[in-house]
Amino acid sequence: MCIFCEIVAGNIPGKKVYEDDEVLAILDISQTTKGHTLVMPKKHYENFLEMPADEFGRLMEKVQHVAKKAVKNLEANGCNVLINTNAVAGQSVMHTHVHIIPRYDENDTIRVEFKENKFDLDEILKKINQD
Ligand code: AMP
Ligand code: ZN
Numbered sequence: 001m002c003i004f005c006e007i008v009a010g011n012i013p014g015k016k017v018y019e020d021d022e023v024l025a026i027l028d029i030s031q032t033t034k035g036h037t038l039v040m041p042k043k044h045y046e047n048f049l050e051m052p053a054d055e056f057g058r059l060m061e062k063v064q065h066v067a068k069k070a071v072k073n074l075e076a077n078g079c080n081v082l083i084n085t086n087a088v089a090g091q092s093v094m095h096t097h098v099h100i101i102p103r104y105d106e107n108d109t110i111r112v113e114f115k116e117n118k119f120d121l122d123e124i125l126k127k128i129n130q131d
Pocket of ligand 2: 006095
């Protein structure tokens with residue numbers, strides 16, 4: 001069993017923020033910012049690309065629910081919502097999870113930076129919608 005399946009099963013403790021039949025949200029142990037939360041399906045999917053669309057849709061409804069409560073009740077000014085998918089994107093636990101990272105300040109201990117690239121947009125458009 002993976003570490004998040006162990007938490008879902010109750011074999012490893014987790015600080016539960018939200019729970020229903022399908023979804024569990026826990027405080028991330030790293031607390032990148034105050035209230036950093038992980039929302040995950042109880043069923044093991046390695047990443048969100050493998051999830052049935054309806055299950056992913058319901059997961060994201062819960063992400064919004066938890067994020068709204070966290071931002072309001074922790075008095076944050078916004079949040080980053082992040083899904084790392086595969087090792088190349090920084091995924092370290094191979095059980096789908098959505099990070100909710102409340103933001104208090106532009107200098108919080110997280111940095112999401114989009115660096116400029118020089119790709120040809122038309123060439124990408126031709127490829128991106130292929131079957
Ligand atoms: P990622 O890099 O997107 O796979 O994120 C994995 C996250 O899981 C990291 O932010 C870790 O801090 C967090 N994490 C790992 N183990 C635990 C645990 N036992 N309880 C809570 N969070 C955890
Ligand atoms: Zn798992």
